[in-house]
Amino acid sequence: MNAIQVLFSDMSKHGEPFRHQFANGLDAYIIRLQIEGNCQALVEGALEDIGPGDMLLFQPGDIYDLRIDASEGKPFSGDYYIYGTGPGMREWWERRQRPTRTKIAENNRLTAVWQQIVQEKRRLDGGDPDILTPLVWSLLLLIDRAIDDSREGSSPPAYHALRMRHYIEEHAAEALTLEQVARYTGLSVSRAVALFKEQYGISIISYAQQLRLARAINLLEHSPLSLEQIAAESGLGSYAYFHRLFRERYGMSPGAYRRGR
Template structure:
């Protein structure tokens, strides 16, 4: 059973103070999206700025301070439950992590807020539970990927996510490099040395996977699939597919 105590967005333009003197009874997730503030967690003062994610467990002492002249905007969520306990305990959760304000993550958070605002007669606890699980897993992955101990540089992860999002449409290497804040030469070298393949090869894997799914589950022509999956046309799709799998797309489809 999962329980959300409170999930919302807050924005402070005036002095504000909140504290939990006896310790939190729920887990608290708090993502700073605008401005800055100061928090105290277990007697440790921490300046929180845009992009900082707070993860705090039950029993921790927590105070929030927004001083006069400060602006502070954040998404926050109080929750508890057996699944949350298991998720929390399976890996280390740093109190503060600097993450990207990814729109997909914020959309997921907003979805939970909207569902929580529905009247009791319209609530769907199963849907809210899955949304909360998705948020927890997304936060965990983001925190891990931004950690200095992660297996690859975070700039490479940024490039991978960009390619994954844009693989089925035309994109340029320059766009990938710019998205990661790198020069083209640095981006190309860093990506190949970390991933073991070029950006185009990585994109082609995604395109081929999408093409196979469309060959299996749609009645689109191979020409349509080639266009739909970012190959630009069937001749190039045929060439890349046969090189990878040893058969033409048509023969592959007939065998399925």
């Protein structure tokens, strides 16, 4: 794993006019995710409005110009950013074409890793490179996935479906309801159910069940938990329900699957 040097990383908020500019070109990589409010940034030679969900990627040599004008009725702008360099950053960047701007769906897994990087960097010693490098690599790979997913969500209906999928993946082990999934995207239950099925060819409930069964398989193979505990940990509730779903999908009971390992 090639090393990555994190020069700066933080979650910033601006309630006053602010400008950050590298008129002669960057000397490192900048990755920035707008999470609240609005700003403007130079994207491929043109100043564009940047809103929540906009991921910005810049490489050394790019002209960088970020502007926040709180006088436009937008009282603040909030973002995560990382400013870094090193052979690992270069390796990641050169793996594929990098769009300067991509609208990504809300992704708690990505921001959770970003928060860990920020916390590590805030240490008095500036953070341990042996910890920061794998954390940043995790972030970069999650960014790649988010950008790939954004191609699925290129239309408003697809974007809503992608947000629902992320929400289901994050909460499948909980007592998830259709009402919760619909509320997360601001849709009615009937619209959310129809849109998800149209986009992915599977119902919300069936997708959640697949995720829960996949987690149950992993626990059966790698944990000493009892079958009742696995049912609870995977979000399937009672063992009777777990047993029925497992047999329907795999043609055997969970206990038989575990004994056959």
